[in-house]
Amino acid sequence: MAVRSYLDWNATAAMREEAKAAFAAAVSLAGNPSSVHAEGRAARALIETAREQVAALVGALPGNVFFTSSGTEANMLALTPAIETADEKRLRARLMLSAIEHASVRAGGRFPRDAIEELPVGSDGRLDLAALAAAVPKTPRPLVSLMLANNETGVIQPVDEAAAIVHSAGGLLHVDAVQAVGRIACDLATLGADLLTLSAHKIGGAKGVGALIRAREDIHFPEPLIRGGGQERGLRGGTENVAGIAAFGAAAAAAGERRESEAGHMAMLRDELETGLLAVTPSAVIFGRGAGIERLPNTTLFSLSGMKAETAVIAFDLEGVAVSSGAACSSGKVQPSHVLAAMGVVGPLLRGAVRVSLGWDTAETDVEKFLAAWRKLATALSKDQRGIAA
Ligand code: PLP
Secondary structure: OOOOEEOEOOOOOOOOHHHHHHHHHHHOOOOOOOOOOHHHHHHHHHHHHHHHHHHHHHOOOHHHEEEEOOHHHHHHHHOOOOOEEOOEOOOOOOEEEEOOOOHHHHOOOOOOHHHEEEEOEOOOOOEOHHHHHHHHHHOOOOEEEEEOEOOOOOEEOOHHHHHHHHHHOOOEEEEEOOOOEOOEOOOHHHHOOOEEEEEHHHOOOOOOOEEEEEOOOOOEOOOOOEOOOOOOOOOEOOOOOHHHHHHHHHHHHHHHHHHHHHHHHHHHHHHHHHHHHHHHOOOOEEOOOOOOOOEOOOEEEEEOOOOOHHHHHHHHHHOOEEOEOOOOOOOOOOOOOHHHHHOOOOHHHHHOOEEEEOOOOOOHHHHHHHHHHHHHHHHHHHHHHHHHHO
């Protein structure tokens, strides 16, 4: 098979070699981590090492890391009216979230629909802090959920400023850091997050593992999503995914160690890709690119009037380049992006958005291959348009 260029790392990253090794070692262990015998203790040790590694990645205490089956489940677990803290045991009446959250946050967890309030973002793709500051005081003890970086545009959100606003109104802040961690600095205390969601497969672990991390031990969830054998200190019943968790830990350690060099490498290639893209089609729009807007180092979301995202993704695929049309969704259907719609993008640009996301393994040749495919596609598009105009 011809060599392909995988440029869809925001959908899922390649598994890191360290994570594969940890996964393989763990699947050969027989023990159940809840068993008291030596085999059980060996499995338990893998989980506790991984807990330390994941905690270290975000500056948390290991005891505050709870493993789940995914980022989606961690979000679902976090977004509940029943979150207790040392000085607040009453239910939280409202959930506030930005209009650009991932579907797993937009679903609102265990809040009823009419208790969920969506907050606007600006045309730069960032949460409107003034709208947050106006909304928060109207609600006693709100729970606010804000992503650290958007999965489609890569735009980094003003989380620390949002945290100050939320805390001044007695609220709690949940941060979905799934796309940000391993790519930019992500420290619980600096962010001011009370709760943080991570997903293993975005940092080079296995698919189907995530974590909810609390900033303090006094944050409690009296109503777990899955009850049963009391695993994860009662918060998530079910025998743990030992191999997936061990791989998550190994991936977290590697991501933490190499973050700065990997981010530098990705940013260099991303800049090259964007310069090349605009050289071929100067009228292409790269969303969230502009002075003063911070983006992930690996993500480019672009559109060109007259281009249909689904056609473009297929054309790239035929040229051996895997990209996506905004967020990957289980139905495989392309729907206009709620993120771009929230940013005020309309019409053909909204329907044509294609996301290119790079990873630590991406090479110069991948960018060249992307640009060669783009030249071909742009030429075909302009011929089509001339045909329509004639
Ligand atoms: N949050 C964000 C921002 C994401 O991009 C994703 C996955 O794409 C998730 C949550 C869900 O993570 P998982 O795939 O582990 O359920």
